[in-house]
Amino acid sequence: MSVDRNNVYDIAIVGAGAYGAAIAYEAASRGLKTFLTDKGDFGSGTSANSLKIVHGGLRYLQNLDFKRARSSSQERSTFLRIAPNLVRPLQCVIPTGWQRSKSRLIMAAGLALNAAVTFDRNREMPIPQRLPTGGILSRTELAGLAEGLYMGDVDGGASWYDAVMTDSERLSLVLVLSARDAGASVHNYLAVERLLQSGGSAVGVAVRDQLTGREHEIHARTVVSCQGPWAHDATCPFGAIGSVGLLRSVNLILPNAGLKCAIGFPPRDDAGRPNTGRLLFAVPWHGVTMVGTWYFPSAEDQDRLTVSREELSSMLCELNSGFENWNFRGSDVLMLHIGQQPLHPSSRSGPQPIDAPLIAESDSFGGPRRAWIVQGEKWTTARATAQKAVEIIARHNGFELARSVSSRKPLYSAPQELAGFTASAGASASSDDDESLRYSLRHEMVRTLPDLLLRRTNIGAAGCPPPEVTERISKLAASELGWNESERLRNVEAVHTHSMYPHASITDQI
DSSP: OOOTTTTTEEEEOOOHHHHHHHHHHHHHTTTTTTEOOOOTTEEEEEEEOOEEEEEEEEEEEEEOOOOHHHHHHHHHHHHHOOTTTTEEEEEEEEESSSSSOOOOHHHHHHHHHHHHHHTTTTTTOGGGGGGOEEEEEEEEHHHHHSSTBBBTTOOOOEEEEEEESOOOHHHHHHHHHHHHHTTTTEEEEEEEEEEEEETEEEEEEEEEEETTTEEEEEEEEEEEOOOOOOOTTTTTOOOOOOOOEEEEEEEEEOOOOOOSSSSOOOOOOOOOOOOEEEEOEEEEEEEEEEEEEEEEEEOSTTOOOOOOOOHHHHHHHHHHBBBBTOOOGGGOOOOOEEEEEEEEEOSSSOOOOOOEEEEEEEEGGTBBBBBEEEOOOOOOGGHHHHHHHHHHHHHHOOOOOOOOOOSSSSOOOOOOHHHHHHTSOSSOOGGGGGGHHHHHHHOOOOOHHHHHIIIIIIBBBBBOOOOHHHHHHHHHHHHTTTTHHHHOOOOOOOHHHHTSSOOOOHHHOO
């Protein structure tokens, strides 16, 4: 890895999840000399935990929050325009009739209001990316979209369209690669050891390569933390945001349940009565079914999150209760998507994460000046928050900015053969795909086998690849990256023991 230690950057960004990557792209594309680093791979932390939906803000209309609904709709349209190979329209449905606030009349009014607020959602949008209006469904139509859904107290459904990320990990990556193409210096597996300070102001970061142990000092006029839950650690050099507490947010990846749309449904008790205070969402994605989101108190080890057997059993019980033909067991769980988020201090409906973005100079939290903390909970708002953050930071530092292009210019796109390969999930990669894999290994900063299988391609995104697939691809990676046999075997083991793949000690006998 080449790091220019003599450069003085305008902005150094710590953490390359959705928000850090978006800030790097925004800053570099507007003329700032930009440095981006992550202690792991790009987008491998909380940003990898997602139901993949880019929300248009329908839920904000329940509280008549038109500003947030409008902003979310605009950002949904932005992602549909700038990343058409990674973000697509998705039909979403909620059953009606099982709760007074979910009656056909109320939901019809809500959908009409949503259509009015998002009236320009398809402006200048290519036809395949346009979002239909949606509407009220009959009971029969709903049953055809979600076979086996509990229908005892349901009289139909409310349908609208949001967007789905075909690969959220790769979307993080293309933001990073777009930043690189705009001139940013971008690095994975480069952990920040400490902030460099002078006169009470941040002047850079000291970093250590996680794979080689080499140390570097990176000098910058301002430093931005996009470290998500790690920003709440009492030892964080950017200052302690506060003891708000952290949540593990969990989504399950299960075999194909035959859904024809994303559907929100309530968990039910043994008598079929719905839990009216909560909805689960099930999303069909690349031949599997994603269900979530659950929230649990945080674990101590932020770098290797998991769930207990009891927690997994509870989740399976809840999701099975919503469908008469669902009987998923522990052995059916293909993947666990787990991230950490700050706990909302005053949520009335059980543990919920803070959902408002934060942009603040760290001296307000006991940290140095010219260091900033930026964080957010939703993929949808990452680009808009990045634009706002860069403009605020530029004003404070006297930086001149070019006009923002991030809402209009298409993001980095891989060559057609690689784009086609990464668009379909599953472990079906064959030797015919070797050239696509070689391209990724040579040009997309792959440093480990999980980088390649989980975040550059979709080979490991719907469950752990079979040993023969991992073995073949590991040998290809070894030849390209210069691994010896010991390093290759360590990388194979890292795939098969990855925390996203549930261990038998958790799933057995559930």
